[in-house]
Amino acid sequence: MPPRLRLFLALWPDAATRQQLADHAAGWTWPPGCARYAPPDWHVTLHFIGPVPAAQVPVLAAGVDVGMEPFTLRFDQPALWHRGLAVLEATRLPLPLRQLHDRLAGVLRPQGVAIEARPFRPHVTLARHADAARAPTAFQPVEWRADSYVLAVSTGDGAARYQVLRRYGG
Known part of the structure; x- marks a missing residue:
């Protein structure tokens, strides 16, 4: 069987946004045993594509280059x-x-990609297995200026969980 890559489209933070996210994450109380995501892994998934043969x-x-208008996304709810x-x-x-998300869905559907039926909820995952975590009660919202998005692959490697394959815009 030819190799398959687990792909997704995402917003990828610049260094300043990553620092804002790190400052926010430092305000949480993390329980023992939770699996915190490393700063290089932080992103906002636009669409999960799934396994794709490497040759495709x-x-x-090329098909997901749809252009975008820059915007600022305000992360304000832990x-x-x-x-x-x-x-x-x-x-x-x-x-x-919303327009970028919809345009990407429009080019992915004809390629056989199943589009999530639930409403799009932009978020950054900070940790897994964090049922007992406590979010900060007061914090500075993260202001994320987005002028690009990426096609990324899940590597399966815990040290470098994701790798950007291509950047669009910016």
Whole structure:
């Protein structure tokens, strides 16, 4: 069987945004045994594509170049989700982000990619197995200026969980 890559499209933070996220994550109280994500792993998934044969990646990569209008996303709601996910959510979805999300869905569907039926909820996953974590009660919201998105692969390597294959925009 030819090699397959687990792909996704995401917003990828610049160094300043990553530092804001690190400052926020430092305000949480983390329980023993939780699996915190490392700063290089932080991102906002736009669409999970799934396993793709390596030979098909160049065609898919060319097909998801849809352009985007820059926007600022404000992460202002820490939360604990089901199955112990600690996240930082954006409570407002800027129109250019909604448009980008919709355009990407429009090019992925004809390629056979299943699009998530639930409403899009932009978030950054900070940790797993964090049921007993406590979010900070006071914090500075993270202001993420986005002018690009990426095609990334899940590597399966805990030390470098994700790798950017291609950047669009910016």
